[in-house]
Amino acid sequence: MKFRDLQSNIKIRLYTDFITDLSQMAIFPFMAIYFSSQVGQGIAGLLLTLNVICSILAGLYAGYLSDRLGRKKVMIFALIIQIGALTIMALANSPWFLSVWVTYFMFLISNVSSSVINPAASAMIIDSSTEKERPYIYSLQYWSGNIAISIGAVLGGLFFESGRFILFCMFALVSIVTLLIIIFLIDESMKEIHAHEENNKPSFSKSIFTNYLNVIKDSKFMFFVMGTVFVLSLEFQLDKYIAVRLKEEFHASLFGFEITGIKMFSLIILINTVFVVVATLHLSKWLSKFSHKLILTIGLVIYSLSFSALAVSNSFFILVGAAVLFTLGELMYSPIKQTILAGMIPDHARASYMAVDSLSFNAAMLLGSLGLTIGAVLPSSGMAVLYLILGFVGLFCFRSGMKHKKTTEYQPVANESHL
Structure with a gap:
């Protein structure tokens, strides 16, 4: 499979x-620092919590609308709102006008707009792809997303403090540009999927609460959501408990260099970033000969054991090996998990399902934050055991969800890995 064939x-x-x-x-990772410096850490925490709550509610409503009005309409509406919010954010951080409160409310609206876009965009990917293509697509999405995140974080670190106006204008x-591309180049994908399923399509008047109650009743899907929460919470330990533990406990000297x-x-x-950039597409091609279940299981076992090592070890070489292995485990399980998930949700409610799936990110982030508190009580060996429990409970949830649905073998995702 090649990129041009998609x-x-x-x-x-x-x-x-x-x-x-x-x-x-x-921009976004640095906003917490900005608000803390302007209004204090306590108020900033409350403001960011409100932001998360509003984003969750907006995402759920957007998923409901996207399954009834179409993906493209919802995305266009949200982008128009987002452009307005970002423009005002830029003006509120310009050489001519400064306002932290205008910045916050526009930041809130911008985040809500992103939450509206996400379920529709995720559903569009599923609408426009086949099961055979999805492992390659999700691997490619994971690869490009990590590169973008790395570059963006560097740009923010260099320019956020002194060039917020330029960064907001750039966004x-x-x-x-994205709005114009969607208007003129992207086709509505929902009608392609639903053209032969009008009899199964829920009426527009169907309650949003009934809609999401039906999603929650889908046990195989909810097993996957719970599995994502447990496994993803390990990733959020990296920049919290693990980072704090290393700061307090780790010290080494290698070839005369002091390593704090x-x-x-x-x-x-x-190591994580470089491995993702170099290995993702090649690994995806090599794994094409194995089954979904095998790749998911081995990947999550490696992932869990590696995080357990990161939680307890103070050996330089073990930590480096764990960094390589947890990245390998993530590259193995993440695209496959998304592929299986995409194949198990019903065609008529794809955006609604993806909206619920996105909640796993917020729940995992909460568990990640709690890990820092728990780590103040448990010794590092206890945290290592806890990480193993989280990883293996996540694996159990994924395997339980897969039992409800016969899954296909992992299809070849590429004849070559070049774009």
């Missing part, structure tokens, strides 16, 4: 997702 909607979405992820990562311009805990943490992140 449906045009998929290719366009991958391009626009890349520039959007890059722009967001240059607004990216949103304008902070430097070790930075090295782990660097």
Whole structure:
């Protein structure tokens, strides 16, 4: 399989997702620091919590609307709102006008707009792809997303403090370009899927609460959501408990160079980034001969054991090996998990299902934060055991969800890995 063989909607979405992820990562991770410095840490925490709550509610409503009005309409509406919010954010951080409260409310609206876009965009990927193509698509999405995140984080670190106005203007311009691309180049994907399923399509008047009650009743899907929460919570331990532990406990000297805990943490992140960029597409091609279930299981076992080692070890070489292995495990399980998930959700409610699936990110982030608190009580060996439990419970949830549905073998995803 080659990139040029993918449906045009998929290719366009991958391009626009890349520039959007890059722009967001240059801004959003640094907003907590900005608000803390302006209004205090306590108030900033409350403001960001409100932001998360509003984003969750908006995402759920957007999933409901996307399954009834279409993906394209919802995305266009949200992007128009986002462009307005980002433009005002830029003006509120310009040489002529400064306002932290205008910045916050526009930041809130921008985040809500992104949450509205995500379920529709995720559903469009599924609408426009076949089961055979999805492992390759999700591997490619994971690869390009990590590159965008890395570049965006570097740009934000360099320019956020002194060049917020330029960064906000850049993000607004990216949103304008994305809007024009969606209007003129992307086709509505929902009608292609639903054209032969009108009899099964829920009526527009169907309650949003009934809609999501039906999603929650889908046990195989909810097993996957719970599995994602447990496994993804391990990733959120990396920059919380593990980073703090390394800062306090780790110190090494290698070839005359002093390596502090902070430097070790930075090295782990660097290894992860480089491995993702270099290995993702080649690994995806090699794994094409194995089954979904086998890849998912081995990947999650490696992933869990590696995080357990990161939680307890103070050996430089073990930590480096764990950084390589947890990245390998993530590259194995993540695209496959998304592929299986995409194949188990009903055609008529794809955006609604993806909206619920996106909640797993917020729940995992909460567990990641709790890990820092638990780590203040448990010793590092206890945290290592806890990480193993989280990983293996996540694996159990995924395997339980797969028992409800016969899954196909992992199809070849590429004849070559070049774009």
